[in-house]
Amino acid sequence: MATGGRRSTKFALDAMLGSLARKLRAFGFDSAYYKDATDSAILSSCARQGRVLVTADRELAARAGKRGLSALLVSGQSDRARLLQMIAASRETGLRLTRGEPRCSVCDGRLVGLAAVEARKKVPESVAGRHRLFYSCSNCGRVYWRGGHWKKLRSLEALFKRQP
Numbered sequence: 001m002a003t004g005g006r007r008s009t010k011f012a013l014d015a016m017l018g019s020l021a022r023k024l025r026a027f028g029f030d031s032a033y034y035k036d037a038t039d040s041a042i043l044s045s046c047a048r049q050g051r052v053l054v055t056a057d058r059e060l061a062a063r064a065g066k067r068g069l070s071a072l073l074v075s076g077q078s079d080r081a082r083l084l085q086m087i088a089a090s091r092e093t094g095l096r097l098t099r100g101e102p103r104c105s106v107c108d109g110r111l112v113g114l115a116a117v118e119a120r121k122k123v124p125e126s127v128a129g130r131h132r133l134f135y136s137c138s139n140c141g142r143v144y145w146r147g148g149h150w151k152k153l154r155s156l157e158a159l160f161k162r163q164p
């Protein structure tokens with residue numbers, strides 16, 4: 001996969017936003033998900049790693065703002081609504097959303113191309129027969145292919161492509 005100089009926007013998501021974190025990773029945003037961390041720990045990570053906080057917690061977003069950290073407040077019921085809020089909020093604040101290569105939705109690791117012959121040892125036969133392109137996570141080893149789930153994600157990913 002291409003590894004250009006272009007750095008993707010990095011996000012940090014709090015415990016309520018696990019499914020949104022998985023989608024953002026698939027879209028190519030380096031996204032840390034903090035399931036059990038305290039608010040202070042999340043804010044420290046944002047400061048240290050240059051991550052933009054994504055949260056539904058108004059108070060936490062305000063704390064981030066006081067520390068000079070970027071934060072996007074989302075309140076929607078669906079990930080689609082949350083993504084639209086993120087895009088709108090980033091436009092308002094002048095934050096540029098830069099996507100990189102798709103990442104592992106489970107662990108945020110980098111995906112690398114996987115030879116079909118190797119992939120066939122690791123995926124169900126029905127999948128191996130129907131797909132040519134495979135990727136594996138350089139961190140956890142999970143194998144990905146462009147199946148039905150990927151197609152569903154594409155309709156959400158398109159929201160970012162409409163950005164100017």
Ligand SMILES: [Zn+2]
Nearest residue numbers: 104107137140
């Ligand atoms: Zn992984």
